[in-house]
Each structure stands twice: as C-alpha cells, then as structure tokens.
Amino acid sequence: MKHEICRVADIPRTGSMVVPFFGREVHVWRSSERIRAAANACLHFGGPLDCKDGAFVCQWHGAKFDMESGERLEGPAPKGSRLMFLSTRVEDGALNYFWGE
Numbered sequence: 001m002k003h004e005i006c007r008v009a010d011i012p013r014t015g016s017m018v019v020p021f022f023g024r025e026v027h028v029w030r031s032s033e034r035i036r037a038a039a040n041a042c043l044h045f046g047g048p049l050d051c052k053d054g055a056f057v058c059q060w061h062g063a064k065f066d067m068e069s070g071e072r073l074e075g076p077a078p079k080g081s082r083l084m085f086l087s088t089r090v091e092d093g094a095l096n097y098f099w100g101e
C-alpha cells in the first residue's frame with residue numbers, strides 16, 4: 001500500500017519541510033542524492049524537531065540528530081538511537097510512503 005507524502009518539486013534544496021502525516025508530522029529533506037522522510041518526533045520524549053545548521057534539534061531538551069543517518073549526535077535521547085525513517089519511493093513526481101510490501 002502507499003500514501004503520498006508530498007510532491008518532489010515542493011521539497012526544498014536545503015533544510016527540510018514538515019508535512020502532515022496521518023495526524024502526525026514528518027520531516028522531508030534532500031540528503032545527498034536521496035530524499036528522506038522521518039517522523040517529527042525526538043527519541044527522548046517525542047518532542048518536535050527543528051532543522052538547524054544541518055542537523056535536527058529537539059525543541060524540548062536539545063537532543064541533536066544527524067540528517068544523513070538519523071543517529072543521535074548529542075543530548076538526552078538514548079545513545080545509539082536513530083530517527084524513525086519512513087520507507088519511501090518516488091513515483092510520478094510524488095514522494096510516497098510504502099508499507100506492507
């Protein structure tokens with residue numbers, strides 16, 4: 001099954017954009033040659049993330065995550081934790097979330 005997240009043309013060249021997703025939010029961004037999408041939820045207590053200086057930074061207690069790998073860089077989120085990436089594919093100019101395949 002699939003669900004359209006956004007149009008690829010709408011994704012900014014730098015930084016990220018926040019898109020509604022089943023009553024929650026995801027960040028969508030361009031990482032090297034790939035387009036990535038991850039839940040806008042910190043791995044500490046679920047706080048929202050800002051895209052700031054090339055990383056995601058939690059608004060609540062400052063945990064920082066790498067935009068390429070999603071790995072925690074610093075802050076109170078568990079060591080070794082990683083942002084929740086969505087499984088996505090580009091089709092007909094749209095970024096889609098796929099599940100159940």
Ligand code: FES
Binds near residue numbers: 043046059076
């Ligand atoms: S909820 Fe993100 S650092 Fe605490």
